[in-house]
Amino acid sequence: MLSPVMTNLLNEQIARELYSVNLYRQMAAWCDHQGLIGSAAFLDAQARDEDDHFQRFYRYVRETGSLAVIAAIPAPPSSWPDIRAVFQDALVHEQQITRAINALYKAAFEEGDFATVSFLQWFTTEQHEEERLLRTVHDKLRIIGADPKGLYWIDKEIGKLAERTAGS
Numbered sequence: 001m002l003s004p005v006m007t008n009l010l011n012e013q014i015a016r017e018l019y020s021v022n023l024y025r026q027m028a029a030w031c032d033h034q035g036l037i038g039s040a041a042f043l044d045a046q047a048r049d050e051d052d053h054f055q056r057f058y059r060y061v062r063e064t065g066s067l068a069v070i071a072a073i074p075a076p077p078s079s080w081p082d083i084r085a086v087f088q089d090a091l092v093h094e095q096q097i098t099r100a101i102n103a104l105y106k107a108a109f110e111e112g113d114f115a116t117v118s119f120l121q122w123f124t125t126e127q128h129e130e131e132r133l134l135r136t137v138h139d140k141l142r143i144i145g146a147d148p149k150g151l152y153w154i155d156k157e158i159g160k161l162a163e164r165t166a167g168s
Contacts, residue, residue, distance in 0.1 A: 015071040017054035023076040038159025098127040
């Protein structure tokens with residue numbers, strides 16, 4: 001069984017993961033509304049990945065005999081000035097999630113909760129991959145600037161990333 005402190009920390013992460021699902025869904029809706037279909041597909045795939053992360057934390061807490069608590073989730077923003085801002089916000093969000101996972105890992109290690117340390121190892125690797133992927137997209141958008149032709153092509157490329165990362 002998890003300690004009360006670790007249970008609370010993991011339940012806070014459950015809330016973060018649910019927020020991530022909603023954030024990426026809202027970003028996808030905004031992109032779709034702007035005609036950025038490739039980016040919308042990519043962000044929909046990100047939302048599915050975040051839902052998987054939520055499920056992993058939710059199941060883990062329950063499997064330990066602790067109570068998984070689903071807290072109220074604040075609404076994410078619903079508009080951005082441009083696609084670069086969307087991916088800037090996504091990258092910053094993933095960096096915040098990485099810090100939260102690292103803090104969980106540290107807390108579990110300090111408590112001597114090595115089952116939770118082992119459980120969190122997958123997430124530390126996953127967060128590295130998430131940040132790398134979003135940094136790549138963000139950098140490409142920064143490079144093309146405001147060029148409409150470039151935006152058309154990069155949106156298509158971002159859509160291809162969604163196809164490649166589906167199911168990973």
